[in-house]
Amino acid sequence: MATSESSGVAERYASALFDLAREQNALDEVESNASNLRQMIAESDDLRRLMDSPVFKAEDQIRALDAVMASHGVGGLVANFAKLTAKNRRLFALGDMLKAFAGLMAKHRGETLAVVTSASPLNDEQLETLRQVLSEKTGGTMKLETVVDPSLIGGLIVRLGSQMIDTSVRTRLLGLRQAMKEAA
Known part of the structure; x- marks a missing residue:
C-alpha cells in the first residue's frame, strides 16, 4: 500500500511520463510498454524484491x-x-507510477478506471458483464484492470477512484470472526 508521500511521487512521475509521451506522439507505445512492465512487476517476486530493497545500489538495480x-x-x-x-532511488514507487500513468491514460480517453481484484482470473464473459454493470452505474465508459489475489478465497474487490466495493469471502470471514469475538 502506497503512503501519501509515495503516492505524490507516483503522481508527479506519472504526469511527467504522460506529458513526455504526448509530446512525442508515443502515448500508445508508452501505454503498451508500461502495461507490460506492470505485469512483469506483478508476476515476479524477485523483481519486486529488487525494486523494494534499499540494499541494492542504484547501478545494480x-x-x-x-x-x-x-x-x-x-x-x-x-x-x-x-x-x-x-x-x-525511487524504484520502490515504480509500480504506483505505472498505475498512475494508466489512470492518466484512461482519463485521457474519457474512461473510468476500475481495478478489479479477484481470487482467480476472470474470463472474458465475466469481465464484459462486470464492465457493463459498472458502465451503467457510472454512466461512462469503463476500463477494467484486473489483479488476482488468491487470499480473497472468492468474490471481488472493485475500486473506482476512492470508492471500494468489497464482496470477498476473506472480508466476510474476518467480519464473522469479529462478530464472534464481540459476542463472546
Whole structure:
C-alpha cells in the first residue's frame, strides 16, 4: 500500500511520463510498454524484491532492470523512465507510477478506471458483464484492470477512484470472526 508521500511521487512521475509521451506522439507505445512492465512487476517476486530493497545500489538495480526489460521487449521511454526512477532511488514507487500513468491514460480517453481484484482470473464473459454493470452505474465508459489475489478465497474487490466495493469471502470471514469475538 502506497503512503501519501509515495503516492505524490507516483503522481508527479506519472504526469511527467504522460506529458513526455504526448509530446512525442508515443502515448500508445508508452501505454503498451508500461502495461507490460506492470505485469512483469506483478508476476515476479524477485523483481519486486529488487525494486523494494534499499540494499541494492542504484547501478545494480539499473543493470538488472535493463536486462529484464530488454528480455521482455520493454524499451523506449518506459525503459528510460524505469532506469531514471532507479537512479533517483525511487524504484520502490515504480509500480504506483505505472498505475498512475494508466489512470492518466484512461482519463485521457474519457474512461473510468476500475481495478478489479479477484481470487482467480476472470474470463472474458465475466469481465464484459462486470464492465457493463459498472458502465451503467457510472454512466461512462469503463476500463477494467484486473489483479488476482488468491487470499480473497472468492468474490471481488472493485475500486473506482476512492470508492471500494468489497464482496470477498476473506472480508466476510474476518467480519464473522469479529462478530464472534464481540459476542463472546
